[in-house]
Amino acid sequence: xxxxxxxxxxxxxxxxxxxxxxxxxxxxxxxxxxxxxxxxxxxxxxxxxxxxxxxxxxxxxxxxxxxxxxxxxxxxxxxxxxxxxxxxxxxxxxxxxxxxxxxxxxxxxxxxxxxxxxxxxxxxxxxxxxxxxxxxxxxxxxxxxxxxxxxxxxxxxxxxxxxxxxxxxxxxxxxxxxxxxxxxxxxxxxxxxxxxxxxxxxxxxxxxxxxxxxxxxxxxxxxxxxxxxxxxxxxxxxxxxxxxxxxxxxxxxxxxxxxxxxxxxxxxxxxxx
Amino acid sequence: xxxxxxxxxxxxxxxxxxxxxxxxxxxxxxxxxxxxxxxxxxxxxxxxxxxxxxxxxxxxxxxxxxxxxxxxxxxxxxxxxxxxxxxxxxxxxxxxxxxxxxxxxxxxxxxxxxxxxxxxxxxxxxxxxxxxxxxxxxxxxxxxxxxxxxxxxxxxxxxxxxxxxxxxxxxxxxxxxxxxxxxxxxxxxxxxxxxxxxxxxxxxxxxxxxxxxxxxxxxxxxxxxxxxxxxxxxxxxxxxxxxxxxxxxxxxxxxxxxxxxxxxx
Ligand SMILES: Nc1ncnc2c1ncn2[C@@H]1O[C@H](COP(=O)(O)OP(=O)(O)OP(=O)(O)O)[C@@H](O)[C@H]1O
Ligand SMILES: [Mg+2]
Numbered sequence: 124x125x126x127x128x129x130x131x132x133x134x135x136x137x138x139x140x141x142x143x144x145x146x147x148x149x150x151x152x153x154x155x156x157x158x159x160x161x162x163x164x165x166x167x168x169x170x171x172x173x174x175x176x177x178x179x180x181x182x183x184x185x186x187x188x189x190x191x192x193x194x195x196x197x198x199x200x201x202x203x204x205x206x207x208x209x210x211x212x213x214x215x216x217x218x219x220x221x222x223x224x225x226x227x228x229x230x231x232x233x234x235x236x237x238x239x240x241x242x243x244x245x246x247x248x249x250x251x252x253x254x255x256x257x258x259x260x261x262x263x264x265x266x267x268x269x270x271x272x273x274x275x276x277x278x279x280x281x282x283x284x285x286x287x288x289x290x291x292x293x294x295x296x297x298x299x300x301x302x303x304x305x306x307x308x309x310x311x312x313x314x315x316x317x318x319x320x321x322x323x324x325x326x327x328x329x330x331x332x333x334x335x336x337x338x339x340x341x342x343x344x345x346x347x348x349x350x351x352x353x354x355x356x357x358x359x360x361x362x363x364x365x366x367x368x369x370x371x372x373x374x375x376x377x378x379x380x381x382x383x384x385x386x387x388x389x390x391x392x393x394x395x396x
Numbered sequence: 397x398x399x400x401x402x403x404x405x406x407x408x409x410x411x412x413x414x415x416x417x418x419x420x421x422x423x424x425x426x427x428x429x430x431x432x433x434x435x436x437x438x439x440x441x442x443x444x445x446x447x448x449x450x451x452x453x454x455x456x457x458x459x460x461x462x463x464x465x466x467x468x469x470x471x472x473x474x475x476x477x478x479x480x481x482x483x484x485x486x487x488x489x490x491x492x493x494x495x496x497x498x499x500x501x502x503x504x505x506x507x508x509x510x511x512x513x514x515x516x517x518x519x520x521x522x523x524x525x526x527x528x529x530x531x532x533x534x535x536x537x538x539x540x541x542x543x544x545x546x547x548x549x550x551x552x553x554x555x556x557x558x559x560x561x562x563x564x565x566x567x568x569x570x571x572x573x574x575x576x577x578x579x580x581x582x583x584x585x586x587x588x589x590x591x592x593x594x595x596x597x598x599x600x601x602x603x604x605x606x607x608x609x610x611x612x613x614x615x616x617x618x619x620x621x622x623x624x625x626x627x628x629x630x631x632x633x634x635x636x637x638x639x640x641x642x643x644x645x646x647x648x649x650x651x652x653x654x655x656x657x658x659x660x661x
Binding site for chain 2: 232239
């Protein structure tokens, strides 16, 4: 369909292994501009490795990874920094720097990404704006260890999106959180997606997160989520991917995943209550 | 595992593979860290912070160790010298042993205990909590940002600490000389000063520089290769300390050998 426009992210037969243990096996897919991809899968199925490979943090053993049309699988680390400047990533364990406070953490990509030229006077206002966006405007001076898990997750989201990257990847943003905080965080991610029109990869254990991503959008007038009426102007397409033991076993839209007969896939969908 | 079925030779090679890879990885890290000294960006704040942690933080313990080793050397040497009726030469021996051996080695071991382990555990916990990955994701090279400042700071501070330890040790020796052995202060300090030749001074400054590389690179290397959660951090901390200490002694022998065969005395 979108053969003309280059994919934002494309995997071509990517295999990743650690000392002989295969973590990703022959993965191929492509994500296009404005698309949301929900990546489901059991623990240890390779979701985190997939995201890290997309960022060039782990190198594929074979196959190619294209980000914004450039092959990053053989690129030296120095040149990768330019591409990473266009990707925002939320790590599974947040990975905030504990020696820096929250404001410094969020300012870090603005000050350190070589490809991002942010005037010094702009840094603090942008940090404040982003932290207010994730409703953490009061905690600039606090250190990560002084925050709750959900707050840390939100601070890490702020750090991932402060540069307004066109490709955003979130690793299990709702894992281990209570339903209310989890919903708040999902609302934030949808808001971020709709405000910045970014391509989004969302790794999650919960099908309902994917359901929210697929069927809700952020209404900037009311400042709340609202359901997208079925079929109406579905500009932001949502694709579901299911990983199993390093393989990509399913890739299609929501209707297909809900009608899937596969018991492994069914287990993820049935969680939807 | 597969190789063990293919006969003894490949099995042996397999056994050797890991240490060889480790050494190669260590030298790769060392090379990159040193190359980065001449490359931008420089993280000046981190260097200052590390200098403070290594230099100022280690000062009290280094002063104490230096003082006591001077005292002990003076006591021991004077007893040995008394047999030849040469107690007046105490200053010479204290000065030589301190500058050539005890100062550099003891200071390096103290700093290894404080800072190699500190670096290994700090970098190790950053590794296991994905902070190193995050650093790379956010546009900084962890070697440039973490390793190089530590190497520079240690290379500056360890020689300085060694000089302080040497001097404090001489003062410690002086106290024994004056109050226990009743050697005149002038005689003691003259013998201390006369004992030292260029050879001793270069040796006494080259050693801490080499040890600084060992201490900082071993700490960072073991920190960065940490795997397996908090338990792994504990393991790398111990490994860093052991490796640094052993290497300090091995390199001490090598450097001493070079200087002994070079200088006459
Ligand atoms: N750095 C690494 N070294 C060795 N093996 C690794 C490493 N990272 C991941 N693996 C292995 O790769 C496989 C996939 O791991 P991954 O972290 O991608 O799982 P995941 O799908 O993210 O699981 P979870 O939902 O629990 O986060 C696992 O078997 C894991 O043991
Ligand atoms: Mg994971």
